[in-house]
Amino acid sequence: MANTENIADNTHINNDFERVYPPQPIPPGPALWFPFQKQRFLVKAQGQNITLLQGEKNLLANIKHEELLYFGRFKGQPCIACAIDPDETLPAGWKAIGLRELYSQLSGIEYNIATYASQLINWHQTSRYCPVCGSPMVSVEGGWGRTCTRGDYTGYPPVIPAIIVLIHDGKRMLMAHKPGWGKRYGLIAGFVEPGETLEECVHREVKEEAGIEIEELQYMNSQPWPFPSQLMVGFMARYKSGAVEPQDNELDDVHWFSPDALPELPPPSSLAYILISSWLKQYGNHK
Ligand SMILES: [Zn+2]
Structure with missing residues (x-):
């Protein structure tokens, strides 16, 4: 059952992090480092414990790397992003972790800063020419x-908008299944087309994927999804009319679930989970 207590804090404003725009020289003194090697984030590991790499400006002095990007301050400390040469051997005590695995291992704000750093590095690597x-x-x-x-x-x-929508009829919510998802169900989602509003996109995706009409469309919250640079925009809507049926080849099942008979849910880090949890809070028989 969804546990609303464990929802990540990534939909709230956090004032501990302040963005810094270039060009600015890196200030002297200790800094927090956000280095990536082959799209994996580098952290300090002591047994099971991982922490952000911390050190002076010369932390990477003996490691082959690209341009240092000073992109923000976290609790007053400069944050520096950097791509490490793929062939470099990492110093002892450092560990490379994929962003998807990292979510459960860092605090919400640290994870969000790491995903911001990953997108800036990705942008620098794809905008050379x-x-x-x-x-x-x-x-x-x-x-x-x-x-x-x-x-x-x-x-x-780049920031690429995509919508995700929880549709309900007051008692049940509509969930969708894609081939390859196993037992897990998710919500209707899709990319915004050029020239389309977010609202038009929701109505179109719902019609395309489930064959139904919706009403009472309401914005809920959003979440950067750095794989590689999406912005998920979350909505809630009420079912209006039409027979529910998967309409395109992307989905192999769409159907209604009541709060007491839910399928396997998306991971707690996802906006889908956050939307489902807030609906359950409102309509489910939450203990
Ligand atoms: Zn040109």
């Missing part, structure tokens, strides 16, 4: 933008 003419790109002053040295293109770190 102009997509129009192939010339080198350089950083734009005052932000994370990158511009072509010949002046024909400027780009920014």
Whole structure:
């Protein structure tokens, strides 16, 4: 059963982290490090315990790496992101962890900062050359933008919106199943198309995937989903009309579940889980 006590704090504003935009020199003194090697986050490991890497500006002095990105301050300490050369051997006591596994091992805010760092590194690695003419790109002053040295293109770190919606009829919620998900069910979700509002996208996806009409569409919360750069936008809606039936090849089952007979739920780190939990709080027989 969903436990609303364990919901990650990633939908709330956290004032401990403050974004810093380039270009700014890295301040002297201790810093928190967010290095990645082959898309895996590097942490300090002592037995089962992992913590963020902490150290002076020269922490990576003997390790082959790319440009240091000073991107924020966490509780006043500078945060530095950096891509480590894939062939480098890691110092003793360091451990590389994939972002998906990392979720359960760091505090919500530390995990969110790590995913921000991963997206900035990814952006730097994919914006070296102009997509129009192939010339080198350089950083734009005052932000994370990158511009072509010949002046024909400027780009920014991508954020790709996708919607996810919990549909209910007051007693049951609609859940969907994709081939390969095993026993787990999720919610209706999909990418926003160019020229579409978020609301239009929800109505379209629901029609396309479940064949029904909805009403009382309400925004709930959002969550960055760094695989690699999505922003999930979560809604709740009430069933209006139509027969529920999977409409496209993406889903192999869509049906109603009541709170006392739920299937296996999405992982607690997901926005789907957060939406399901808030619906259960409102409509379920929560003890
Ligand atoms: Zn160009």
